[in-house]
Amino acid sequence: MPETLLITNGHVIDPANHIDKKCDVLIIDGKVEEVADHIPNKGGKNSAEKKVIDASGKLVTPGLIDIHVHFREPGDEEEETITSGSAAAVAAGFTSVVCMPNTKPPVEDETDVEYIHRKGRQARKTHVYTMGSITKGQEGIELAEMGFMAEAGAVGFTDDGRGLQNTSVMLKALKYASMFNKVIAQHCQDDTIAGEGVMNAGYFSTILGLPGIDSLAEQAILWRDIQLVKKLRNGNVRYHAQHISTVSSVELIRQAKKESLPVTCEVTPHHLLFTEEMCAEYDTNYKVNPPLRTAADVAALKEAIAEGLVDALVTDHAPHLQSEKELEFLSAPFGIASLECALGLYVKVLIEPGILDWPGLIKLLTIGPAGVIGIDKGSLSKGKQGDVTIIDPKAEYKIDVNTFHSKSRNCPYNNWKVTGRVEKTIVGGEIRFEAPA
Numbered sequence: 038m039p040e041t042l043l044i045t046n047g048h049v050i051d052p053a054n055h056i057d058k059k060c061d062v063l064i065i066d067g068k069v070e071e072v073a074d075h076i077p078n079k080g081g082k083n084s085a086e087k088k089v090i091d092a093s094g095k096l097v098t099p100g101l102i103d104i105h106v107h108f109r110e111p112g113d114e115e116e117e118t119i120t121s122g123s124a125a126a127v128a129a130g131f132t133s134v135v136c137m138p139n140t141k142p143p144v145e146d147e148t149d150v151e152y153i154h155r156k157g158r159q160a161r162k163t164h165v166y167t168m169g170s171i172t173k174g175q176e177g178i179e180l181a182e183m184g185f186m187a188e189a190g191a192v193g194f195t196d197d198g199r200g201l202q203n204t205s206v207m208l209k210a211l212k213y214a215s216m217f218n219k220v221i222a223q224h225c226q227d228d229t230i231a232g233e234g235v236m237n238a239g240y241f242s243t244i245l246g247l248p249g250i251d252s253l254a255e256q257a258i259l260w261r262d263i264q265l266v267k268k269l270r271n272g273n274v275r276y277h278a279q280h281i282s283t284v285s286s287v288e289l290i291r292q293a294k295k296e297s298l299p300v301t302c303e304v305t306p307h308h309l310l311f312t313e314e315m316c317a318e319y320d321t322n323y324k325v326n327p328p329l330r331t332a333a334d335v336a337a338l339k340e341a342i343a344e345g346l347v348d349a350l351v352t353d354h355a356p357h358l359q360s361e362k363e364l365e366f367l368s369a370p371f372g373i374a375s376l377e378c379a380l381g382l383y384v385k386v387l388i389e390p391g392i393l394d395w396p397g398l399i400k401l402l403t404i405g406p407a408g409v410i411g412i413d414k415g416s417l418s419k420g421k422q423g424d425v426t427i428i429d430p431k432a433e434y435k436i437d438v439n440t441f442h443s444k445s446r447n448c449p450y451n452n453w454k455v456t457g458r459v460e461k462t463i464v465g466g467e468i469r470f471e472a473p474a
């Protein structure tokens with residue numbers, strides 16, 4: 038049962054309501070009742086017995102949202118399950134996550150969507166949402182049952198893991214999803230250019246003797262998709278570019294936003310923290326898709342964030358078995374498991390160098406991502422679900438993969454020293470995570 042919670046003395050950051058000051062937050066029956074300078078514990082209009090959480094010296098924010106995670110269920114439960122992924126999510130401060138549908142089999146009808154939701158409810162940790170596949174079997178040919186999936190609560194559609202290649206299928210998908218007011222999210226990659234590439238195409242792929250993925254692969258698909266959005270710009274069409282990674286993508290997004298097209302985008306921590314050079318030791322923990330790019334690309338992504346061109350920060354949490362990641366670079370799977378250390382990484386790469394301040398960061402983890410998928414979350418407005426994250430912005434700690442709730446350890450951040458720790462995660466008025474003392 039959700040309790041009546043009174044969070045006192047914290048510094049509340051609620052970008053949606055332009056709140057950035059010390060105040061109290063009251064949650065009753067799982068919903069936000071009030072945010073005010075001082076809410077008395079006893080008496081007043083809310084006389085119910087309150088559990089008081091003293092948040093002195095802490096940040097109190099709307100529950101964080103990650104709209105791009107892979108929880109691997111069904112099909113690869115040894116890598117992650119909805120239960121283990123959900124536990125990792127709340128430990129990282131995320132009160133809502135969006136699972137990608139490239140499971141085995143992929144999420145492609147309403148029963149699949151309901152399955153993910155049910156598993157999420159049973160886990161009783163974070164709110165678990167899912168996107169549905171755009172095409173049947175994610176084969177890029179025939180549209181999946183998008184209408185039924187939308188009805189069952191899918192928050193958008195993607196064939197993530199690969200890009201949707203066929204232009205006329207993409208055009209139909211955008212039109213069809215818009216009838217249900219859902220977003221189409223794209224893993225922007227042209228297969229004919231990317232080929233069998235395993236890292237960024239350039240100097241390092243040449244000296245390492247590894248096949249490369251040219252940044253043109255991302256640019257080509259993103260450019261094409263934006264042309265389709267332009268053609269369909271009336272109505273409810275919404276397009277989201279997932280994990281953009283290049284200078285040219287930033288330029289395309291900048292132009293699309295200038296033209297007020299319904300185009301959004303997201304960026305991952307690894308594309309901000311690493312360059313292609315990290316692959317020089319053939320360490321498969323740096324094998325991701327899209328690949329780690331050049332210093333110029335990283336700089337462009339940071340600039341885009343500072344400029345307000347990026348709508349959401351996402352982890353693209355992609356857990357894999359150690360045995361798979363121990364394969365040689367050519368054969369190992371793509372992906373980094375980063376959900377559980379995300380906040381510390383964002384602080385390191387965005388707050389410490391002054392690219393964003395705390396309200397700027399929290400915006401890209403709350404109301405920003407909520408807006409991309411169109412869910413009524415990401416703020417502490419009265420009546421909203423009582424999802425709250427309490428953060429100690431000064432706590433320093435070492436990332437230790439052995440403490441992860443996630444089942445996977447394919448994480449290049451092990452032993453990194455970071456600042457900014459999640460203290461408590463409150464979901465629907467229930468404390469679902471508390472940092473060990």
Ligand SMILES: [Zn+2]
Nearest residue numbers: 197198224326
């Ligand atoms: Zn992807």
Ligand SMILES: [Zn+2]
Nearest residue numbers: 137197198353
């Ligand atoms: Zn992904």
